[in-house]
Amino acid sequence: MAITMVSSPALVFLVVASFLCTSTQAQRSSCDNSFSFFEEGIAGNVTHCRKLRTLGAELGWSYRNTTPNVTVNIVFSAIPSAAGGWVAWGLNPGSKPQMVGTRALIAFRRANGTLEMNTYNLTRDTMLGCKLQPSPIEVQVRNMQANYSEETGAVTMSAALSLDPSTYNISELKHVWQVGSSVVDQVPQKHRMRLKNFDSFEIIDLTTGRGFRDTGLAKQRDAHGVLSVFGWGILLPIGVIVKRYSRNISKNQEVWFMLHVSFQISGYTVGITAWGIGLALMSNSWHFNTFKGHRTIGIIIFCLATLQMMALWLKPSKTNEGDTNTTDRRRRYWGVYHQLVGYTLITLITVNIFKGFAILRPPPVWKWMYVGLLAALSCVAFGLEVAIWVKQCRNAKNSSP
Template sequence: MGKQSERGRQEGKRRSLTADESTTPNLLRPSSPPLKNHHLQPSFLLVSQEAPSFVHKRSPFLRSRSQTLIFFLPGMANPTPPTVLLLLLSFSCISTAQQSCSGDSFSQNRFFSLCNTLPQLSANLHWTYHPSNATVDVAYRAAQASNGWIAWALNPSGTGMDGAQTIFAFHDSNNVMTTVTYPITFSNTTVKNSSLSFKVYTMDAEFSSNSMTIYATIELPGNKTRVNHVWQASTSFSNGMPNGHATTGPNVQSTATLDLLSGESSSAGNSRLHRKNRHGVLNAVSWGVLMPIGAIIARYMRVFKSADPAWFYLHVACQCSAYVVGVAGWGTGLKLGSDSKGVTYHSHRNIGITLFTLATLQVFALLLRPQKDHKFRFYWNIYHHIIGYTVIVLSVVNIFKGFDILDPDNKWKHAYIGIIATLGALPCYLRLSLGA
């Protein structure tokens, strides 16, 4: 009996302990044994990220959030708060960059179906296309100070400024935002309130937080959904009206072709910039590098008797190559000029024409080169040297004028300065070494 009662008391105690464990809160209960190699177990962090811009604003994708799973590699099983914060900030920056236009909000609860972040002048374009009546509601927003103006235009006849049917917005003399319309042509760029080639049903503007916005409902010319548009900004005025803008950099690249249905955009400014860069590279290599090298060969290689007549053929090959490449560069310059009516870089153009003329005379002078013992050889040498050195000097001057027009990264200008400095130092070294 004693043993049975003892066993009963022990079983009761075990049941009591089991009941106590079942009622103990989870946080107070002993934790389960750790996993083996727990430091190699990957960790995950689920982050919500906004949908990217350039999509239809009515799409369900914009109303929901996409979830991104961040995977921590082994050794990062317990990421520190700074690590998590850094990752969250990175995703936040990505999301912000993607939503540069879709995050815009407008007064009077205006809403637009599509938007596009424009590549120049810190501007966004929002629109809603109405196929039933061939109209489009537009909101063009650009960063601008209160003393400046902005403009947006459709160009039914081209891809640039000439023929652009433009809407301007700026503060008038009473410091009230106002809008005017004017069809820009290269023959007349003086802005005055004039009718456009298509109907403008509504139009107004506002200024807020160092940004100006143009609102307009316009007739879509020919109900074409693929349009050429131009946008602009400046602080230049004449008689209270917008007047002129910068003729370099983003202000001459702010044009594109836009599909109003898909929102896809192709920048005409980028194509033009590529042609400008091609023009600059061809001329820098030809007139600015090959031509001086050819002159150095003729001046310092001929002192070696063993190099005769090799130096002459190298000189001719180098100069003729420079001329051929230079003709290609000059041709691209002519094409750029014909496509840029109303925008003329007078000094760059005039030096280029003079340079090409002298270089052509220099090449053809090769056909009239007298023999060494001819009585006119002395005068031919004078002519040849004067024209040759003049071409080199004009080439370098015009290349730097081209740098000012293109306004590329400083590294390109510094690289060319290094090349010219080397080509200038080489004759000095050869003169000291050879006594030539």
């Protein structure tokens, strides 16, 4: 019996691990030398084309070695996240492809339907919410053009850039792209706070068209998600079911109690590992502070789970009265508290896992697989509750005169 119950969550763990590891891999595909969003003729000088991994954006380019700088013709296309929004693409001369420090091109439609395109310096003040104003950049930009497609809703930008090879290496070019939902008084407003917006960066090799990114953050997300689902979302609920219904399954309570403790300790150990990785994600990435609800519930889960684990040492001991083994008043009160905290913990865990799904946005099938797992555990618990009720009714009927 114990072997069957342990192997089942292990199988689910492998499935969940598989989906989280695969779902966070960027879906890359190349495009031919034309863009589905572009008006005919706009990408005339493009010799390379690439579909970027987030926000449905596409980038086309050509380059030639000139003296003293390299001339790069770029065409960028994306659909703003709402009507009246904006699109942006830029280069970062720093050590990382990130928003702060990016020299950007941003285009949007004015209220009269015409398009505006300017250069911008994105600074830390921009990240903190200061008004974003057009400003000159050290990159020489020529032939800036913008186009809007009524059919697709895409905004397309094109320009010729003169890049200093000592600052911008075309084999390791750090570029960033973004879309926004609104423009107020000709000022682009903040973009949406979603992972796909935060992940819109990479290092690209213009000579081959390959894009690269640091996979460390993605691996941490994978580990956080896998361990959270397996520890908090699978092992702990199974441990609760084992404890609640074991007295009606077998008279050997010692074995079932140890099985309950094993599930709870294992789930807690895996869960706090996931929690620790979550703390690391928050400390290493400023944007993870955006997901305050998920973070707050995670902290509450850690505190309540730690409190539950202390039951191994704080649970009042049994006392003997006459020839029978009874529970004193403190033990009864403690039992009510322990169950209340346990059920609250399971509820918060379920809510937070679904919040995690909303943040990571994996393919819907995986969320429904977790729903199916919850439904299966709920059916098991409901069936055991019915069995207990039927057994109690029969015992009451047999004992009545």
